[in-house]
Amino acid sequence: MDANSLFSHGPTSKIKASEEDNVKYLSMERSLDDTLNQGIGVKDTVDMTKVQGNDETLSLGAGLVAPIDRTETYEAKTKAKTVFDTPLGEVLDNTLSFATFSFESYMKKVYEAETLLSYDHKNPSVRDNVMNYIVGFGLFVREEGNALYLGIVCIMVSIIIYFLDITTR
Numbered sequence: 001m002d003a004n005s006l007f008s009h010g011p012t013s014k015i016k017a018s019e020e021d022n023v024k025y026l027s028m029e030r031s032l033d034d035t036l037n038q039g040i041g042v043k044d045t046v047d048m049t050k051v052q053g054n055d056e057t058l059s060l061g062a063g064l065v066a067p068i069d070r071t072e073t074y075e076a077k078t079k080a081k082t083v084f085d086t087p088l089g090e091v092l093d094n095t096l097s098f099a100t101f102s103f104e105s106y107m108k109k110v111y112e113a114e115t116l117l118s119y120d121h122k123n124p125s126v127r128d129n130v131m132n133y134i135v136g137f138g139l140f141v142r143e144e145g146n147a148l149y150l151g152i153v154c155i156m157v158s159i160i161i162y163f164l165d166i167t168t169r
Contacts, residue, residue: 095153098153102149109140110133112136113138117132
C-alpha cells in the first residue's frame with residue numbers, strides 16, 4: 001500500500017470506509033513506528049478526530065493520524081574550535097589585549113552586578129561592596145574567552161615569580 005492510496009478518496013459507504021480507515025490507520029501507525037525507530041521521520045502528529053471541523057467522509061477518515069512535519073533532522077557534526085586549534089600568535093595577541101583592556105570590561109561587569117544586586121545603594125556596607133565586586137568578577141569571567149585568557153595571564157605571572165625567586169637565592 002503506497003502513500004497515494006492512503007490519501008486517495010475512499011468509498012462512499014460509511015461502514016466500508018470505517019473498516020478501510022482502520023486498516024489504513026494500522027498500516028500507517030506501523031510505518032510511522034518503523035520510521036521513528038530508525039531515527040528519521042515525523043516529529044509531530046495531529047489526531048484528526050480532535051481537529052475542528054473534521055468530516056468523517058474525508059479521505060483520511062476519522063481517527064487517522066496524519067503527519068505534519070516530514071523534515072529529517074541531522075545533527076551537525078562540526079568540530080568546536082578550541083585553543084589548540086588557534087595559532088600561538090593569535091592566542092598571545094588575544095592574551096595581551098585581554099591584559100590591556102580587561103580592567104574596563106571588568107568595571108562594566110561590576111556596574112552590571114550593581115544593578116543586579118538588591119541592596120541600599122545610598123549606604124552600602126562593606127559586605128555589599130565585596131559582594132558587588134565578586135559578582136562582577138563572576139560575570140567578567142563568564143564572558144567569551146575571559147576565563148582562558150585570565151588563566152594564561154596567571155600562568156605567565158607565576159612563571160615570572162618563579163624566575164624571580166630562583167634569581168634572588
